Amino acid sequence: EFRCLCSNLYTPRETRYPEGIKWKFLEHKGPVFAPPYEPLPENVKFYYDGKVMKLSTKAEEVATFFAKMLDHEYTTKEIFRKNFFKDWRKEMTSEEKSTITNLSKCDFTHMSQYFKAQSEARKQMSKEEKQKIKEENERLLKEYGYCVMDNHKERIANFKIEPPGLFRGRGNHPKMGMLKRRIMPEDIIINCSKDSKIPSPPPGHKWKEVRHDNKVTWLVSWTENIQGSIKYIMLNPSSRIKGEKDWQKYETARRLKKCVDKIRNQYREDWKSKEMKVRQRAVALYFIDKLALRAGNEKEEGETADTVGCCSLRVEHIKLHPELDGQEYVVEFDFLGKDSIRYYNKVPVEKRVFKNLQLFMENKQPEDDLFDRLNTSILNKHLQDLMEGLTAKVFRTYNASITLQQQLKELTNPDDNIPAKILSYNRANRAVAILCNHQRAPPKTFEKSMMNLQSKIDAKKEQLADARRELKSAKADAKVRRDEKSKKTVESKKKAVQRIEEQLMKLEVQATDREENKQIALGTSKLNYLDPRISVAWCKKWGIPIEKIYNKTQREKFAWAIDMAEEDYEF
DNA sequence: CTTCTGACTTAGCACTTTAAGC
């Protein structure tokens, strides 16, 4: 039974709604719009072909978007510049359009400098001024940041509408640099219950639509102009509706645990099937299970960056090595996955898988689909038959969570102190992040901060050596004198050595942890793949305060798990 | 079957705040 945590009181969850109904009552204040454009002061100039040019307000606004990004690599990319210029020209007056014909002749540097000075000034603001801004933000949050869903006041995740700007896709995105237009009340669909106080649009405006659909969880939606997709305002992860769904997700993964052996035997059998379609499905599922690959939906060419998942892998994304570095039947994967993050891995596979892959690749061009008889829809329909609620992504959740549980068992040393146990936890977390290929760009200051830490360690080592010498001489002294005072000195010197040893160890642990974390992002798996009850149970078992593992936001999101899990919880 | 649409989860990066170390 799911219970939600509300005002520090545990309340049993309301009786479950009929299929598909998400709420009975929903009331909110609507979205907060982006602040209107403030034209630049007269003294901030834009230059075209070396000459000052005063831009119309609309053209100027779009120009400032580009000026603000001038330091970013994006603005040097040809596609970005081309897309930007095309969209910018649409905002220009006909006069501007006829004058400004070449982006390379545009000089935004003065505008850029102005914005840099502005942000510098913001940093230099007095305490009072900063406090005022903070209070204003809090007021906004208080008024618009919450809604009432059924009997609960709930925090809204993103109550602010995305401001206009230049689209920044990830990776090699064909639409980078396009203008993301300003969202107006007339674009907005409000969703709330009929008997609620319906939010009013800003004066002089009206909503596109007000609807009362309790089969969905969103409060506000609009259609963005880059991909034509719908954006939503929804509730915070701490909300009942999100927490319950999250809990369900892990329960589905736990059901997979019960039948995963059977499913594995099944797909191994299917490697031998007479039907090509079945063989492809079985090999793809093996990759999804073994390597935690994503399903891989088809994507429209030219609309997004060229990235793939399992079902959309192409022949060019794998290389087959009958033998590599002393291992047999090695598959070398090299492709761009979600967010254009590279997946690179050399994996020894079973002979049957290898032979099947050779078969799938026969007579194909590099750009042909590896699994030409398979897509995510076929795969998920098959999975649905194997277990209710089973889809490709459940394997990622399952394998991530079971890996954490196993790794925690393996790595936790009962004799370790708390920092060392936490290091073990982070290592277990890291094993999952590696499995799921959660990468990050190494922090810009990484090298420098690593050197700083190393010099701290060196200094600490010297300090330890000194302390040990002092202890030694104190001991010798005590041996000669045999009085209380020198005995006490020995004791205090001993303690000093111990303290420094602990400090040194802490620093060394920190260095190891940081080095191992250089290119790996732990947050994503922690937030989305690891059953929080595993972590809660581990904390309870070893007496680790939960705050050491989850920060405030995470504790709010996982309140249900913190409440539910005992130290003997098994995923 | 294929394509499209809608709703929802998952993702890394940029920015802000806090904490640690001098």
Place this chain on the structure above:
DNA sequence: GCTTAAAGTGCTAAGTCAGAAG
């Protein structure tokens, strides 16, 4: 107290997947 690194938060892009439409 000031500086710097780490932690935390906000933002919004980019996936998954189901169901409707064609």
